[in-house]
Amino acid sequence: MKNIFDRANFVEKTLSKIYPEIHSPLQFSDPFRLLIAVILSAQCTDGRVNQVTKELFPRASTPEDISKMSINELESIIRPCGLFRNKAKAIKLLGEMLISRFNGKVPNSLEELKSLPGVGHKTASVVYSQAFGGYAFPVDTHIHRLAQRWGLSSGKNVAQTEADLRSLFDKTQWHDMHIRMILFGREFCKARGHDVVKCQICSKFREIIITH
Numbered sequence: 001m002k003n004i005f006d007r008a009n010f011v012e013k014t015l016s017k018i019y020p021e022i023h024s025p026l027q028f029s030d031p032f033r034l035l036i037a038v039i040l041s042a043q044c045t046d047g048r049v050n051q052v053t054k055e056l057f058p059r060a061s062t063p064e065d066i067s068k069m070s071i072n073e074l075e076s077i078i079r080p081c082g083l084f085r086n087k088a089k090a091i092k093l094l095g096e097m098l099i100s101r102f103n104g105k106v107p108n109s110l111e112e113l114k115s116l117p118g119v120g121h122k123t124a125s126v127v128y129s130q131a132f133g134g135y136a137f138p139v140d141t142h143i144h145r146l147a148q149r150w151g152l153s154s155g156k157n158v159a160q161t162e163a164d165l166r167s168l169f170d171k172t173q174w175h176d177m178h179i180r181m182i183l184f185g186r187e188f189c190k191a192r193g194h195d196v197v198k199c200q201i202c203s204k205f206r207e208i209i210i211t212h
């Protein structure tokens with residue numbers, strides 16, 4: 001399958017079959033909770049984040065609650081997520097800024113999201129896409145790796161890969177593709193133990209796969 005659009009189409013169809021129902025790997029019920037969960041997920045598994053937010057959100061689930069919580073208390077709750085000192089500072093500052101600049105609400109534009117403390121392009125894209133239904137294609141290292149392996153991008157970094165994937169898929173597919181690629185990467189596309197011949201995707205792409 002040498003044509004890149006054929007490959008993209010095949011990947012989209014195959015992932016839709018494997019994961020007909022999708023939902024965010026992070027548990028959340030409003031944009032603020034998702035924003036906190038995504039910040040906590042840096043260098044941490046989603047499973048652990050979900051455990052931590054189960055403890056955090058009953059105690060603090062709004063910018064007001066978080067801004068009133070002491071740094072020590074916040075740190076002790078989010079400690080299992082790692083980088084807890086920086087994350088606690090960013091989350092508290094975030095709560096304060098949402099109150100002072102955005103009336104206690106998470107803004108629903110990508111640019112405003114990116115202006116918040118601790119919120120980079122990927123975090124803003126996840127919240128914009130998953131909480132607000134905006135058109136964004138967040139690319140993490142897993143999606144970057146898969147796009148390379150499937151010959152969908154030769155981007156040297158996540159920004160280039162994101163641009164390539166956005167041009168290959170219709171914007172109405174970006175949200176679902178982003179989640180499905182994460183799910184497939186975690187379930188099948190690990191560094192070890194995969195079988196190129198049996199793989200539902202790479203077995204069709206063997207002529208263009210260079211490294212596994």
Ligand code: SF4
Binds near residue numbers: 188
């Ligand atoms: S063969 Fe391996 S690298 Fe290729 S998609 Fe399947 S699991 Fe991933």
